Amino acid sequence: MNYVKIALYILIGxxxxxxxxxxxxxxxxxxxxxxxxxxxxxxxxxxxRADLLAARVDLFxxxxxxxxxxxxxxxxxxxxxxxxxxxxERQDTAARVNAVMSRVEQxxxxxxxxxxxxxxxxxxxxxxxxxxxxxxx
Numbered sequence: 215m216n217y218v219k220i221a222l223y224i225l226i227g228x229x230x231x232x233x234x235x236x237x238x239x240x241x242x243x244x245x246x247x248x249x250x251x252x253x254x255x256x257x258x259x260x261x262x263r264a265d266l267l268a269a270r271v272d273l274f275x276x277x278x279x280x281x282x283x284x285x286x287x288x289x290x291x292x293x294x295x296x297x298x299x300x301x302x303e304r305q306d307t308a309a310r311v312n313a314v315m316s317r318v319e320q321x322x323x324x325x326x327x328x329x330x331x332x333x334x335x336x337x338x339x340x341x342x343x344x345x346x347x348x349x350x351x
């Protein structure tokens with residue numbers, strides 16, 4: 215009977231130690247996850263901006279096909295960033311990124327018509343994106 219009590223105390227001690235280790239390991243996880251999500255968001259916005267700038271260079275070089283490809287590559291990044299911002303209750307920044315998306319779509323339509331004025335629309339989109347990232351900090 216004495217061995218059963220000792221084994222039970224050891225089992226309870228091991229379970230308490232496992233629970234304490236689990237809780238200790240989870241203590242800083244939510245803050246770290248928030249930082250990781252924020253870094254991923256900044257990366258998507260920077261990658262989208264890089265695609266927009268590259269598309270603008272392609273327009274300067276009168277390479278409409280490559281500019282359209284770059285604009286198409288920027289869309290999912292910006293769309294994903296806008297949805298993440300909306301999910302994080304940052305509606306004002308999400309609205310700005312959505313405005314960037316509408317300008318990108320307009321610029322892509324102009325690129326499809328081989329219209330060089332898409333460069334102006336793309337410049338507006340890049341400026342709005344820079345304002346959105348500055349406001350999001």
